[in-house]
Amino acid sequence: MERIPVLEAMRAHLQSNPLPLHVPGHKMGRGFPAEAAVWLGQALRLDLTELPGLDDLHQPQGPIREAQQLAARAFGSEETYFLVGGSTAGNLAMILTVCRPGETVVIPRNAHKSVHHAVMLAGAKPVYLYPEVDGQFAIPTVIRVEEVRRVLAEHPDARAVLITSPTYQGVCSDISEIAGEVHRHGKLLLVDEAHGAHFPFHEQLPPTAIQSGADLVVQSTHKMLGSLTGTAMLHGKNGRYDRERLRTMLGMVQTSSPSYLMLLSLDAARHQMQTCGRELIDRALQALAHGRREAAAIGELALYQGGPDVCAVDPFKWWIQVRQLGLTGFEAERLLREKRGIFCEMADRDHLLAVFSYADTDKQVSRLLEGLRFLAEVCSRDPAGKRVEHVRPVIARTDFRLEQVMIPKDALQRARRRVKLEAAVGQVAAEPVIPYPPGIPLVLPGERYTAELIAHLQDMKRIGSRFQGTEDAALESVCVLE
Ligand SMILES: Cc1ncc(COP(=O)(O)O)c(C=O)c1O
Numbered sequence: 001m002e003r004i005p006v007l008e009a010m011r012a013h014l015q016s017n018p019l020p021l022h023v024p025g026h027k028m029g030r031g032f033p034a035e036a037a038v039w040l041g042q043a044l045r046l047d048l049t050e051l052p053g054l055d056d057l058h059q060p061q062g063p064i065r066e067a068q069q070l071a072a073r074a075f076g077s078e079e080t081y082f083l084v085g086g087s088t089a090g091n092l093a094m095i096l097t098v099c100r101p102g103e104t105v106v107i108p109r110n111a112h113k114s115v116h117h118a119v120m121l122a123g124a125k126p127v128y129l130y131p132e133v134d135g136q137f138a139i140p141t142v143i144r145v146e147e148v149r150r151v152l153a154e155h156p157d158a159r160a161v162l163i164t165s166p167t168y169q170g171v172c173s174d175i176s177e178i179a180g181e182v183h184r185h186g187k188l189l190l191v192d193e194a195h196g197a198h199f200p201f202h203e204q205l206p207p208t209a210i211q212s213g214a215d216l217v218v219q220s221t222h223k224m225l226g227s228l229t230g231t232a233m234l235h236g237k238n239g240r241y242d243r244e245r246l247r248t249m250l251g252m253v254q255t256s257s258p259s260y261l262m263l264l265s266l267d268a269a270r271h272q273m274q275t276c277g278r279e280l281i282d283r284a285l286q287a288l289a290h291g292r293r294e295a296a297a298i299g300e301l302a303l304y305q306g307g308p309d310v311c312a313v314d315p316f317k318w319w320i321q322v323r324q325l326g327l328t329g330f331e332a333e334r335l336l337r338e339k340r341g342i343f344c345e346m347a348d349r350d351h352l353l354a355v356f357s358y359a360d361t362d363k364q365v366s367r368l369l370e371g372l373r374f375l376a377e378v379c380s381r382d383p384a385g386k387r388v389e390h391v392r393p394v395i396a397r398t399d400f401r402l403e404q405v406m407i408p409k410d411a412l413q414r415a416r417r418r419v420k421l422e423a424a425v426g427q428v429a430a431e432p433v434i435p436y437p438p439g440i441p442l443v444l445p446g447e448r449y450t451a452e453l454i455a456h457l458q459d460m461k462r463i464g465s466r467f468q469g470t471e472d473a474a475l476e477s478v479c480v481l482e
Helices: 005-015 034-046 063-075 086-098 113-122 145-154 175-184 243-253 260-296 329-340 362-381 408-413 451-462
Strands: 079-083 104-108 125-129 160-164 188-192 216-219 232-236 317-321 351-355 416-420 477-481
Touching: 005 034, 005 063, 005 260, 034 260, 063 079, 063 232, 063 260, 079 086, 079 243, 079 260, 086 113, 086 160, 086 188, 086 216, 086 232, 086 243, 104 113, 104 145, 113 408, 125 145, 145 160, 145 175, 160 175, 175 188, 232 243, 260 317, 260 362, 329 351, 329 362
Parallel strands: 104 125, 104 160, 160 188, 188 216
Antiparallel strands: 079 232, 216 232, 317 351, 416 477
16 A cells, blocks of 8 residues: 555644644634635645654655655656745756856757746856747747757757756657767756656656656646646656755755645645556546547647657647637637636637646546537637738747847846837847746847847737736836846
8 A cells, every 4th residue: 555654644743632833823724814714624734834743845854755755666766856836946956956157058948937047047058959840830849859969069068958848738859869869978868847747657648758868857746747736846867966966956946834735735646646547547548539539520620749750749738729710819718718617728829728637537528629619610600700810920939049149147137228129129138028828938138139029029919928027017118238
């Protein structure tokens, strides 16, 4: 019988009829605001802190250590760390571990903002890998091994290579081939596998980064498995990285008061996958395979299925092209939400992203299919609905190759001024511009604005994209270097 050590320790603590003369101040729920306590119920009794018997995330010797060891076994690593700051904390710690100020690190230009932020905090020099792009579905796809080889040949001094796989849309690169290339050059391979925590638990899912030879891997357990939002795991294998430095960096980027509800949920999510993960995933995969066939028969909808060089596509991610219905992705998202109560992960001009998980069954898949049929019907009834304006490609493009005038960290330190977006042509960015979701920066500090980029940003604004990173969220203006 597999254990759940964090849960067991907490249960034992509650059985001791404790008087909590310690933080948190709500004292096991007694003082918690009543309106919210109604919802949180029993869980509040478990919102504890590092007490004797409950261990310490930053120096684990007891149940947390045991839970992490069990996780390492389940996820195929040599060591696993629980994270309470999401994959964001994992990406920060990984990069800070392998890079010292001024050193070079190779990352995808379309990496999540947490990777770019890590490079800035490390004071490292980023060198970019550019992904392949699927023209029909307008998404970045894989990093090819040839691209890794090209960059490593040009930058033999690089400390490490980081790859994002799977991507937000579930596209997987050939990690084992890339690992071979990176290790031949004597470098470390880090993988942002935020969207792939479920991969170890079913043979029909793509191979995991750890299985494929990566040294350090981050997974958002909360995204595709069942732990609470904000939880993640960092897995290490091969012993090529500095373990002590990794622990130090984790201690620096994570809170000194980790939530036990979060830790408990990580332990339980691992246990759930080990005991019935295959079964749950199998049930969902069958529903999804059937659902995909049905979806393809609705109007002229198209679902992304992969393409050249793509190693695998996660079946839990549906990147649905709705353009053929005469709707933008934004309109389709709004109609599904307002008329059917269906909330998608994201939309862009032509697409919707629906994210399923092991917790979904025929029922949820059917509800989306019904929603998609509704969209097709609305559009065929209302010719005025066919109003997609095919302007320039307005999908968060990742193929801009902007001039890097200085590294992001240096640009962040310089004096800045605010200019109208259209006046930024030729200026050097002082702040990132990050369409959100998916959180991939289009502009990084230190990069030069071009007219083409600004036209693209204006198109994105026009179709309703949201932005992070800028002082002016409406993107009427941007900060550039003095
Ligand atoms: C590829 C990728 N990496 C990292 C992250 C950060 O994950 P978290 O939200 O768990 O911090 C995200 C979040 O969307 C992501 O898409």
